[in-house]
Amino acid sequence: MRKTLLLLLLILASSFSFAQFRLGLFGGIANYAGDLVDQPYIGKLTKQAFGLTGTYEFTDRIAVRASFIHGQVAGDDRYNKKDYLKLRNLNFTSNIDEFSVLAEINTFSLYEKRWTPYVFVGLGLYHFNPYTTDSAGSRVYLKPLSTEGQGIQGYATKPYNLTQLALPFGGGVKFAINDRIQLGLEVGIRKLFTDYLDDVSNNYADPSDLLRERGQQAVDLSYRADEVPGGDPKYPSKGAQRGSAKNLDWYYFTGLHLTFALGGGRSRTYAGEIYGNKKQYNCPKLKQ
Numbered sequence: 001m002r003k004t005l006l007l008l009l010l011i012l013a014s015s016f017s018f019a020q021f022r023l024g025l026f027g028g029i030a031n032y033a034g035d036l037v038d039q040p041y042i043g044k045l046t047k048q049a050f051g052l053t054g055t056y057e058f059t060d061r062i063a064v065r066a067s068f069i070h071g072q073v074a075g076d077d078r079y080n081k082k083d084y085l086k087l088r089n090l091n092f093t094s095n096i097d098e099f100s101v102l103a104e105i106n107t108f109s110l111y112e113k114r115w116t117p118y119v120f121v122g123l124g125l126y127h128f129n130p131y132t133t134d135s136a137g138s139r140v141y142l143k144p145l146s147t148e149g150q151g152i153q154g155y156a157t158k159p160y161n162l163t164q165l166a167l168p169f170g171g172g173v174k175f176a177i178n179d180r181i182q183l184g185l186e187v188g189i190r191k192l193f194t195d196y197l198d199d200v201s202n203n204y205a206d207p208s209d210l211l212r213e214r215g216q217q218a219v220d221l222s223y224r225a226d227e228v229p230g231g232d233p234k235y236p237s238k239g240a241q242r243g244s245a246k247n248l249d250w251y252y253f254t255g256l257h258l259t260f261a262l263g264g265g266r267s268r269t270y271a272g273e274i275y276g277n278k279k280q281y282n283c284p285k286l287k288q
Helices: 002-017 082-090 207-214 217-220
Strands: 020-033 047-057 063-078 091-105 115-127 131-133 140-141 163-176 181-192 250-261
Touching: 020 063, 047 163, 063 217, 063 250, 091 163, 115 181, 163 250, 207 217
Parallel strands: none
Antiparallel strands: 020 047, 020 250, 047 063, 063 091, 091 115, 091 131, 115 163, 131 140, 163 181, 181 250
16 A cells, blocks of 8 residues: 555656646637538638637656637628528627636647647636627627527527537647647537527527517528529528528637747757757767
8 A cells, every 4th residue: 555655646646757847828710600601711701810828747758738829700691602692691799708718738749849739628608699790780699689589588599608618629739839838730629509509590480479578680690591693582480490400510720839838948859869958978988
């Protein structure tokens, strides 16, 4: 028992002696996958994302990263390839504010090699609030309109929460620029537990119910095919398909993650040579 405890203490001591804290900056793009896009990385729907990170390295390959990222996602039927989706004519935009904690694993040690693939997985908490613009160009937030009857008597769908949990995961390639600075190119995907990131999920509500409970604006913005040439001017009947609830929405960040080591830093070793902050000690050879 004492030997086991001593071994555990030695492992912990070695881990913390190796540990290092890094501050980081993330910059890149944000995209979404859901009912209002039928392809990834649509140029006109790609938005900016940026954030701050703090990474604690337990070993040269295992770390924990905490991050706050702000971005924006958007979807718009006009950029879909299928004609019936274009005629639906729905769209949304939403800011994303996310805090996450991730476990990060490197394939190689960046203190032995100059690059490594890496993966990460964790838990995130994010806030969103989808909006559109009306025919006059004014911004209108969609949740209060209950566009699919959410929260209205006679409809099973409840109002969705604007702050929810997500499961972030992804990976990339990381490079050691020098002893203190590392640069990663990564893609981080967020599995969500809602299909209302874009305010589109299920079926059309009865327009008379929307008019009575939420007003004319809810009717106008829940069905917009009448705004485009070739669109049906008649509002669909209650229960007609508006979206698809089979697959939940996603969002994802693609970008660069630049980190800076705090404190004394650690040094990389290559082929037995030592660089960086560690000193080299050259002992004289003894003559025989």
